[in-house]
Amino acid sequence: MEVGVVGKANVGKSTMFNALTLMDVPVAPYPFTTVKANRGVGAVRAPCPHVGRGTPCQPGNSKCVDGTRWVPVSLIDVPGLVPGAHEGKGLGHEFLDELRGASGFLQVTDGAGATAPDGVPATVGAFDPAEEVEWLHQELVEWISEILSRDFAKHSKSIELVGGPVEELLQARLTGLSISPAHIATALREVPLDRAHPARWTTAERRELAVALLRISKPRWVAWNKCDRTTPEKVTELSERIAPVLSSPTSAEAELTLRRAARAGLVRYTPGASTFDIVDREKLSAGQLRALEEIRHILTTWGSTGVQGALEHLVFDGLHEIVVFPVEDEHRWTDSKDRVLPDAFLVPAGTPVRTFAYKIHTELGENFLKAIDARTNRALAADHPLEAGAVVRVVTKR
Numbered sequence: 001m002e003v004g005v006v007g008k009a010n011v012g013k014s015t016m017f018n019a020l021t022l023m024d025v026p027v028a029p030y031p032f033t034t035v036k037a038n039r040g041v042g043a044v045r046a047p048c049p050h051v052g053r054g055t056p057c058q059p060g061n062s063k064c065v066d067g068t069r070w071v072p073v074s075l076i077d078v079p080g081l082v083p084g085a086h087e088g089k090g091l092g093h094e095f096l097d098e099l100r101g102a103s104g105f106l107q108v109t110d111g112a113g114a115t116a117p118d119g120v121p122a123t124v125g126a127f128d129p130a131e132e133v134e135w136l137h138q139e140l141v142e143w144i145s146e147i148l149s150r151d152f153a154k155h156s157k158s159i160e161l162v163g164g165p166v167e168e169l170l171q172a173r174l175t176g177l178s179i180s181p182a183h184i185a186t187a188l189r190e191v192p193l194d195r196a197h198p199a200r201w202t203t204a205e206r207r208e209l210a211v212a213l214l215r216i217s218k219p220r221w222v223a224w225n226k227c228d229r230t231t232p233e234k235v236t237e238l239s240e241r242i243a244p245v246l247s248s249p250t251s252a253e254a255e256l257t258l259r260r261a262a263r264a265g266l267v268r269y270t271p272g273a274s275t276f277d278i279v280d281r282e283k284l285s286a287g288q289l290r291a292l293e294e295i296r297h298i299l300t301t302w303g304s305t306g307v308q309g310a311l312e313h314l315v316f317d318g319l320h321e322i323v324v325f326p327v328e329d330e331h332r333w334t335d336s337k338d339r340v341l342p343d344a345f346l347v348p349a350g351t352p353v354r355t356f357a358y359k360i361h362t363e364l365g366e367n368f369l370k371a372i373d374a375r376t377n378r379a380l381a382a383d384h385p386l387e388a389g390a391v392v393r394v395v396t397k398r
């Protein structure tokens, strides 16, 4: 699963991406500092099932810190999109294409309204951040409807001719966009269309389908970034204005500073926390101390920098993903190498256990006999929907 960090130029996308992945890519107050998409790995938190069992875990694909699992999530930071990106403006096509594989979007905005649509810095309040939200929505809709509409007449006529299902036509058109057959089925239920005659669908109807597909298949979470330059009251007002689109305040700069300071051993800070400790005041300059006091003020005002939380909101509340722990021994919760709770997987809530088995390994899915809920030792049928925090063993025929 991949999350796209999107938005216009200069709002703090790279800062947020760097904080979430603690990688170094160029950050500067100029539009289009990033000319290519950056890919990296961030993580979301889940309670580690080892807590309460008394046996420490030996994680492989994830990290366990004090009973919290950090489960990896791929992130992609695309350079600022500009109005008209879907028409190719500002390398729009290239950037949008980078987002094909994204399952959801973390939209970064300048919540203080101090950035022009083209990314040029302005004074606080000069622009309305809520407009960024609607504008990006329109760009994404146009992008999806264009992909959908490419050679639509030709393909729809041929499917009408052979009488094939319209789902097949759409699936083929939307290949590589991380849009599943289930997403397509849901969208088709929502939008009233003449299923037998896709060739007669109008541009407006195709756009309506694109709107539904986008909403269903690519959830978005809006980060009101640079919250350090605005007030909680103003952010609440913005959030209410863009509802039902979900949002929360962030200070990417504060988060990046804290993570870097923690890496350098200057502070003790866990991403997402509401506070931090200075390790040794003597080791810090007056400037560093002042910067950290400013960040402390941000944490007091907002509860946290909001960055870790924004990613988790998108993954858990927007994408409805859950964390599941596969094991090979349901009693000891180990894998074949005797490691306790080695892996943590992100899957959509309610994923049938057999689908999950396929995700671990194709052979596990193909030879699936049953699964065992290692918490209760109960057998689970192939279609049993997985729940958050499940520890499961897949039993195969051979």
Ligand SMILES: Nc1nc2c(ncn2[C@@H]2O[C@H](COP(=O)(O)OP(=O)(O)O)[C@@H](O)[C@H]2O)c(=O)[nH]1
Binding pocket: 008, 009, 010, 011, 012, 013, 014, 015, 016, 026, 027, 028, 029, 030, 031, 032, 033, 034, 080, 225, 226, 227, 228, 229, 250, 251, 252, 253, 254
């Ligand atoms: N005040 C403030 N500035 C920020 C914040 N996040 C990013 N910035 C600044 O905004 C400018 C643009 O950041 P960058 O990450 O390059 O934006 P991008 O073009 O969207 O990738 C830089 O000067 C950052 O330091 C924040 O949370 N608060």
Ligand SMILES: [Mg+2]
Binding pocket: 010, 013, 014, 015, 033, 034, 078, 079, 080
């Ligand atoms: Mg950038």
